[in-house]
């Protein structure tokens with residue numbers, strides 16, 4: 001039995017990286033999926049590759065609440081034409097945002113908040129009444145380990161992703177009674193187009209991987225595995241969770257490798 005058989009899903013930021021891998025896995029697991037993105041070429045390309053029976057591409061700039069409302073309404077019409085309903089919403093679209101607070105352009109700050117945080121609010125605002133009427137659903141919000149702690153020089157991103165995690169927890173509390181589960185995925189460093197510029201720098205990659213227990217970046221497919229689990233009925237008792245999938249990046253205290261440091265001192 002496919003894990004998402006007879007489920008109908010919307011994935012935002014679905015034309016690339018973690019979102020595209022999620023769409024592929026959802027389809028493999030039996031779901032019908034709306035691919036929502038602003039990258040029309042990549043979104044349509046993915047839809048063409050997977051076939052119109054299983055997926056549909058809808059252009060949606062998640063920074064625009066009216067476009068989110070139209071996305072959910074149009075998706076729901078397609079699902080209803082198959083005697084279905086919106087069961088799964090994956091709020092995955094996201095952009096980076098660097099800078100220390102005094103240097104951050106307020107326009108960039110607002111843009112990061114709109115795409116990374118406000119879009120989650122708006123999509124849930126339109127999706128929850130549909131799921132409530134259908135006696136349940138699953139919402140997965142792609143946050144980040146950058147929402148669990150601070151990073152140097154990423155003020156807007158850290159703030160937005162922290163907001164996504166706590167918004168997810170609050171919605172889990174409010175809508176558990178409606179049968180709606182809400183979880184946040186917190187990826188670590190994942191090899192996607194978002195990080196491609198950094199990943200091609202060997203020195204940077206070595207330094208990033210050195211702090212990861214598994215010693216390497218994650219893949220979009222590994223994130224899609226977690227999202228698929230959270231979306232499925234296998235996760236029927238999982239809600240309000242910030243699920244960390246970071247190869248062990250946040251498992252340590254942040255202190256230096258003390259045995260290695262001590263060894264060096266003894267050897268000097």
Ligand SMILES: NC(=O)c1ccc[n+]([C@@H]2O[C@H](COP(=O)([O-])OP(=O)(O)OC[C@H]3O[C@@H](n4cnc5c(N)ncnc54)[C@H](O)[C@@H]3O)[C@@H](O)[C@H]2O)c1
Pocket residue numbers: 012013014015016017018019036037038039060061062063092093094095096115142143144145186187188189190191192193194195
């Ligand atoms: N790659 C990582 O290391 C990493 C780590 C932690 C969290 N994340 C989060 O994972 C999510 C997916 O990132 P990714 O690494 O797959 O990046 P990606 O750049 O490969 O994919 C992001 C997708 O979002 C789309 N998008 C951007 N702005 C949009 C908008 N306004 N409306 C609709 N779609 C929009 C892009 O077109 C793209 O298809 C993001 O929320 C990101 O913050 C990524």
